[in-house]
Amino acid sequence: MTAKLRIEDLTHTFKGTQDIDVLDGLSITIRDGEFVTLLGPSGSGKSTIFNLIGGLIEPDQGDIFIDGKRVNGTRGNISYLPQQDSLLPWRTIEDNLVLVQEINGSVDRKRARKWLKRAGLGGYEDSYPNTLSGGMRQRVAFIRSLLSPQQLMLLDEPFGALDELTRLDMQDWLLKMWETDRRSVLFITHSIEEAIYMSDRILILSDKPAKIIKEIQVPFERPRHHDITLEDTFTKLRREIYLLLREGDSQ
Incomplete structure (x- = not known):
């Protein structure tokens, strides 16, 4: 690659x-x-x-x-996704999704609705962010990132x-x-x-x-x-990383 x-x-x-x-x-x-x-x-x-x-x-x-x-x-x-979803409260979910497209000069609402449906949020196009749970808002924010052209x-x-x-x-x-x-x-x-x-x-x-x-x-x-979080390999790797972080924190 x-x-x-x-x-x-x-x-x-x-x-x-x-x-x-x-x-x-x-x-x-x-x-x-x-x-x-x-x-x-x-x-x-x-x-x-x-x-x-x-x-x-x-x-x-x-x-x-x-x-x-x-x-x-x-x-x-x-394309950037922060800890907070950063959705604009005065815009609908669909309008939030196409915001990046508006900035880039090419709006594709059909594609935005397709991704909303794929994300399990079909039917929320005209809703506002304050009506969605935290997890749902993060889904919208991630889909917005996917709709941006940056790879x-x-x-x-x-x-x-x-x-x-x-x-x-x-x-x-x-x-x-x-x-x-x-x-x-x-x-x-x-x-x-x-x-x-x-x-x-x-x-x-x-x-x-x-x-x-x-x-x-x-x-x-x-x-x-x-x-996989229950496997021995996962547990050993978690311990290895923990010790490395302790080591790095002491340098």
């Missing part, structure tokens, strides 16, 4: 009364159709990495390539605000939707179990200034079911 995202030797420091070194020579490659997760201590720079990829800030050193094109400091190259998706703890049962349900749902439209995904979570369950690869970050201390290839085949 070819590289969808390539980060080379990324270094970044936040300047202020006391400079904070956030990234230290970070390099990452994500291939077409791959689901990769970043795991690291709180404050280790995961969101900064997303901001750099999205062009909101520029790195002090290093380069970011998407589809082989250097994109340092440029926007509009990625690289950054998912920043999209299930963090959900209760545990809804979170497990959303994990299965998102993987099912992703299987039908395999875009390249870079995923942030603080849950070791979620990282193992969702990912093809997991990148373990040290505390800041962040660097990758280990890359883990997840051994489970797709499609996945939550029964």
